[in-house]
Amino acid sequence: MDELEKLYQTTYGAVVRFLYRKVWDADRAEDLAQEVFMRLFQHRPEKPRAWVFAVAANLARDEARAAIRRRKHLTLMTNDPGQAPSRIAAADEIVEHDEQMAAVQDALGTLTRRDQEVLLLWDAGLSYPEIAQQTGLAVGAVGTTLARARRRLVDAYDRQHADDSRDHAAHS
């Protein structure tokens, strides 16, 4: 099996997940993942796995910028400052959005961009050196960043969970 084919078989799902956690739209994530791999097969870079995630991150970033532009426009059009932008996209696009997923998404949203990136890249299967290369961090700093990101994610999630439980208790 060709190296790229093997990479495709083993990484496609991870790339879709990685993208999904950035664009929050399953169809869009699939489209972008296919775009990433088409580019991979065209360019055949030296370090294909790291390359794939770097391109995926770039595409997701472009997508996010476009979404921000659209949202700004939408906000202007509707003149409805009450809607929190990050939740507009989420509410529209994730139809079957169970509570836990929403809570984790929110918790992830409390992390800094860099912490998010490092965490998602790690979860996608990249090694420390690969993460370092993509994020511009020193390899030694990846562990520190991951340690912080993991703790913050779990803390934010637990805090939210505790708040929800209190709310439930208050209403009942």
Next chain:
Amino acid sequence: MTVNMRMIHETMRHIPEDELHAYLDQALSRSQCVEIESHLASCIGCRRERDSIAALRDRTTALLATLAPPRRIAPSYELVSERAAARSARIAGRWRAGAWAASVLLAVGLGWGARSVGSADVITPEIAAEAPSASPAPAATTDSASAPAPQPAVSGEALAVRAAPASEVRPRRADVTPPPAVTPPAARFQVADRFPDAAEPTAPILAEPAGTMLSSGRLPSESFSGSTGALFRTVSWDRARVERGESVPRIEGLPVMEVQLAGSRGDDSRPLMVVAQQLESGQVIRTIEGPATDVNQLLSSQRSDASSPWPTMDEGDGIAGGDGAMAVRRGDRILAITAPLPSDSLRAMIRRLNASER
């Protein structure tokens, strides 16, 4: 050793949190692992810390696992790689490597109907009526697409190629419908309706590759204002080639009707060059090449007819009213580029633009 010093010593020996993460993530070298494991064997505090970090790590993974899209079957490797190959082939076939990047600015078709560069059988009677002297019988007189040598058939005084009467032009094919106009981003492409009375379907065709755009810069207003083209010199193809060498823009395979150079701006900068060529359909296409600011200025200047160096000409007028005049006929097409492109790339682009209309 005092108690304090022993405590400091103990603290220093403990494994930092990030190293435990890296250890559990298998991101450490073999020797680092051995060192950590030997410490863990003797330090209950660090063992507890390791267990707690392992639990944190597992929880993070479990939480992130909920953030997954619905599971779907991935498209087959063959499918995606075939698509990639097809795309590569398309690109290779159309653009000479490197020429495309950062060079094409924008192409504007004025009155660009659903006609193919390569096939002349869809020319419209409207065009013929508007520009009788500019419409040769397509099949009979110009068949540049099949001509092997892309050398200009005519240079300078080029009226000879425009001889056939309009009656020879075949009527419009019934199934050809005007293409939808491509709406340009408002701020950058204002040239779409520059000629509000231009020939039927005014469908600006825009090509906007990455990294190129019209600059918002402006020439000093006197450069063009109040001029009816006095700054342009009409020169022969040969003369243009002597002066500007390979940089004179030309679409491969089309006869050159006229070459015009803008007067020098007093330095060695690239001049604006405008090359008029005849499409197989009989229409004229003008390729403008020059610095982005100048091209932009030239295109912008067409808004106000009074100061335009390109007066729009009415039916029956000659294409150029004499040396130095620059005329755009209704239905003419304009291709504006801001860097020299090889003639075959321009050719490919024209074909591409045409294809994209369908």
